[in-house]
Amino acid sequence: xxxxxxxxxxxxxxxxxxxxxxxxxxxxxxxxxxxxxxxxxxxxxxxxxxxxxxxxxxxxxxxxxxxxxxxxxxxxxxxxxxxxxxxxxxxxxxxxxxxxxxxxxxxxxxxxxxxxxxxxxxxxxxxxxxxxxxxxxxxxxxxxxxxxxxxxxxxxxxxxxxxxxxxxxxxxxxxxxxxxxxxxxxxxxxxxxxxxxxxxxxxxxxxxxxxxxxxxxxxxxxxxxxxxxxxxxxxxxxxxxxxxxxxxxxxxxxxxxxxxxxxxxxxxxxxxxxxxxxxxxxxxxxxxxxxxx
Numbered sequence: 001x002x003x004x005x006x007x008x009x010x011x012x013x014x015x016x017x018x019x020x021x022x023x024x025x026x027x028x029x030x031x032x033x034x035x036x037x038x039x040x041x042x043x044x045x046x047x048x049x050x051x052x053x054x055x056x057x058x059x060x061x062x063x064x065x066x067x068x069x070x071x072x073x074x075x076x077x078x079x080x081x082x083x084x085x086x087x088x089x090x091x092x093x094x095x096x097x098x099x100x101x102x103x104x105x106x107x108x109x110x111x112x113x114x115x116x117x118x119x120x121x122x123x124x125x126x127x128x129x130x131x132x133x134x135x136x137x138x139x140x141x142x143x144x145x146x147x148x149x150x151x152x153x154x155x156x157x158x159x160x161x162x163x164x165x166x167x168x169x170x171x172x173x174x175x176x177x178x179x180x181x182x183x184x185x186x187x188x189x190x191x192x193x194x195x196x197x198x199x200x201x202x203x204x205x206x207x208x209x210x211x212x213x214x215x216x217x218x219x220x221x222x223x224x225x226x227x228x229x230x231x232x233x234x235x236x237x238x239x240x241x242x243x244x245x246x247x248x249x250x251x252x253x254x255x256x257x258x259x260x261x262x263x264x265x266x267x268x269x270x271x272x273x274x275x276x277x278x279x280x281x282x283x284x285x286x287x288x289x290x291x292x293x
Contacts, residue, residue, distance in 0.1 A: 032183030032209030080110030140214035183209035231256030
């Protein structure tokens with residue numbers, strides 16, 4: 001398995017408490033996002049990444065508050081634009097470890113059009129998608145992952161459409177690392193985040209979580225625990241069709257790494273293009289005009 005090099009300043013990373021910004025989280029009591037924050041911070045400690053070499057990028061929504069709570073470079077962007085902003089940060093400073101954070105509404109509705117392109121281009125960053133199957137910040141409207149027939153404030157008689165499967169979507173679009181975790185399984189989630197950040201390429205981690213205020217039915221913790229099981233140990237991580245089968249299973253919720261493969265990153269391809277362009281003699285205006293015609 002190809003992994004990124006350890007940070008040059010390894011050994012000087014912050015401890016758990018020093019990773020916390022001092023801003024108190026404002027999520028509702030019982031929100032699963034507290035477990036995700038804890039798993040992420042513990043993963044950063046285990047990876048020995050100094051906070052000055054870390055950038056967190058988010059959009060709009062409850063999940064997007066996370067950068068405020070971690071001591072690192074943070075960019076709280078606009079609705080649905082987490083991934084293009086994160087791409088700009090990574091390409092501008094490839095030495096940063098970039099973690100993008102979005103909820104299911106922010107990331108798969110208004111922001112859904114960006115996922116295919118970052119996945120297929122294999123940009124070297126980690127994308128954490130918090131999936132509680134509801135718009136929580138705006139008080140309980142349907143999201144792209146809300147289950148069929150769910151009753152919400154915007155579907156009082158039930159939702160007629162089928163939900164999106166985030167992990168399956170990432171696999172189909174070519175993400176080279178795809179995993180699914182659960183906010184209450186903190187140690188397991190921590191390990192997934194570690195693997196995702198170490199992976200060289202686009203890492204997509206869907207994190208199932210319950211909204212304690214507006215969705216404790218579809219994303220019921222007890223139900224997910226009952227219906228979930230680990231990805232089989234003999235699962236072939238390089239087989240996209242097998243990964244898609246596990247991600248799309250309608251009876252069991254498979255938790256763990258579903259897909260891992262290696263291919264050149266967007267940064268690699270940019271460097272190759274730059275090498276080719278530099279090897280070619282400087283073009284005149286006439287040359288450019290001739291090529292254009």
